[in-house]
Structure formats: structure tokens, C-alpha cells
Amino acid sequence: MNVKVLFFGGLRERLGLASTTITLPANLLTVADLRDHLTMQGAGWMALAQTKNLRAAVNQKMATMDLTIVDGDEIAFFPPVTGG
Amino acid sequence: MPVSVQTADFDAGKEIAALYADAQDVGAVASFVGVVRQSSSSPQPSPAREEGASSLTLEHYPGMTEAALAAIVTEANARWHLHKVRVIHRVGSLQIGEQIVFVGVAAAHRGEAFTACEFIMDYLKTRAPFWKKEETAAGGRWVDARDADDAAAARWS
Numbered sequence: 001m002n003v004k005v006l007f008f009g010g011l012r013e014r015l016g017l018a019s020t021t022i023t024l025p026a027n028l029l030t031v032a033d034l035r036d037h038l039t040m041q042g043a044g045w046m047a048l049a050q051t052k053n054l055r056a057a058v059n060q061k062m063a064t065m066d067l068t069i070v071d072g073d074e075i076a077f078f079p080p081v082t083g084g
Numbered sequence: 085m086p087v088s089v090q091t092a093d094f095d096a097g098k099e100i101a102a103l104y105a106d107a108q109d110v111g112a113v114a115s116f117v118g119v120v121r122q123s124s125s126s127p128q129p130s131p132a133r134e135e136g137a138s139s140l141t142l143e144h145y146p147g148m149t150e151a152a153l154a155a156i157v158t159e160a161n162a163r164w165h166l167h168k169v170r171v172i173h174r175v176g177s178l179q180i181g182e183q184i185v186f187v188g189v190a191a192a193h194r195g196e197a198f199t200a201c202e203f204i205m206d207y208l209k210t211r212a213p214f215w216k217k218e219e220t221a222a223g224g225r226w227v228d229a230r231d232a233d234d235a236a237a238a239r240w241s
Binding site for chain 1: 118143144145152173184205208209213215216228229
């Protein structure tokens with residue numbers, strides 16, 4: 001399946017990547033699986049593993065790491081928000 | 085449109101006036117204006133302060149930001165009987181002393197107006213996808229989230 005992955009804030013900066021579309025192995029089910037899959041793609045992805053209190057959104061709604069993802073989803077990873 | 089995400093500044097007085105302009109049953113308008121201060125993440129003198137943090141850059145998640153703010157307003161309307169709500173959050177580059185966020189709530193009585201205004205700010209702080217970066221002479225530094233903000237939001241659940 002194909003998903004769009006976005007990164008924001010300090011994580012975006014450390015990865016040097018704002019968005020990417022990736023094809024995932026069929027056995028990936030959750031947001032956490034996607035995170036783990038990405039962090040195993042090489043040293044360039046270490047920032048994703050190292051971000052403290054990593055947060056995620058699926059289809060532009062805050063999501064927990066155990067949420068199931070499906071083909072066509074837009075998944076975002078980011079540090080805790082600091083607006084206001 | 086109760087929610088705006090914009091680079092432009094806002095006129096809090098005009099926004100407040102618009103909250104009760106057409107109302108017969110509004111007895112209270114509560115508002116909050118957030119202002120950029122010198123070091124967002126450090127209340128005490130800090131390296132960033134000594135380096136002279138001079139501005140902030142606000143990043144956000146276009147699309148989700150507007151939806152998250154609208155969902156917070158919907159939640160406030162479900163909890164209290166409110167006449168009108170207005171939320172404005174600025175993005176982009178902001179200098180110290182500039183307005184960054186406006187929340188205004190019009191209701192029949194002050195209790196609902198005060199409470200809903202505080203609720204909206206507490207939820208905005210933890211649920212709306214904005215990220216602050218301080219610009220200093222030594223370079224940029226992303227502001228860390230505060231545990232106190234999580235605690236403030238948790239009061240409402």
C-alpha cells in the first residue's frame with residue numbers, strides 16, 4: 001500500500017524532509033509499525049527514533065501509535081505542539 | 085468563519101466588537117491575546133535569552149491546523165452555551181511583543197465566557213499543530229513543549 005508521510009517542526013528540520021510518499025510492505029498495520037519501518041531505513045532516519053514524545057496524526061487528526069493505517073492515508077510525525 | 089490561521093496581525097478590539105454586534109442576549113465577552121515574549125520556553129534567564137532571541141517562527145500543518153481549531157470550537161460549543169467564538173492564530177515570522185493568538189468568546193454570562201475562553205486556549209496549546217522556533221544570534225532553536233500545558237488541558241477531560 002502507498003501512504004503519504006509528513007514531518008513537522010524540529011523533526012522535519014533534522015530529517016531534512018517535509019514529505020514523502022512511500023510504498024509499504026503489506027504486514028505494516030499501525031502508525032508505530034510505520035515509524036519503526038522508517039527508522040530502519042538508515043542513519044538518516046535516526047531523528048525519527050530519537051524524537052522525545054513523538055506525536056502523530058493520521059488524515060489530519062491526532063492519532064495514537066496503535067492506530068491502524070490503510071492505503072492512501074496521510075500520516076504525519078512531529079514533536080509535541082508548541083502553539084499559542 | 086470562527087477560525088483563522090494567518091500571517092497578518094489582528095485588531096483585538098474589532099474582533100471583540102464583532103462577537104456581540106448582532107446580539108440581544110450577550111452579557112459577557114471574554115478574550116485572550118497571546119503575545120510573543122523573549123524566551124518562550126524559559127521563564128528564567130537562559131542561554132537563549134542571553135543570546136538575545138529576537139523573533140519566533142511559527143510552523144503549522146496546513147489543513148489540519150484549521151480542522152483542529154474548528155474541532156476545539158465545536159467542543160467548546162458542546163460544553164457551554166455560547167453565542168459566538170473567534171480564534172485567530174498567526175503563523176510565519178513574529179517579533180517579540182507582537183500578538184500571536186486571539187481567542188474571544190461571547191455568552192450570556194461571564195462564567196461561561198471566562199471558562200470557555202480558558203478551555204479553548206488550554207486545548208489549543210496541546211492539540212493544534214503549531215511549532216515555535218526561536219531565532220537567536222547563535223541560530224534557531226525549537227521550543228520544547230511544557231508539561232504544564234498538558235496538565236492544563238487534562239483538567240478538562
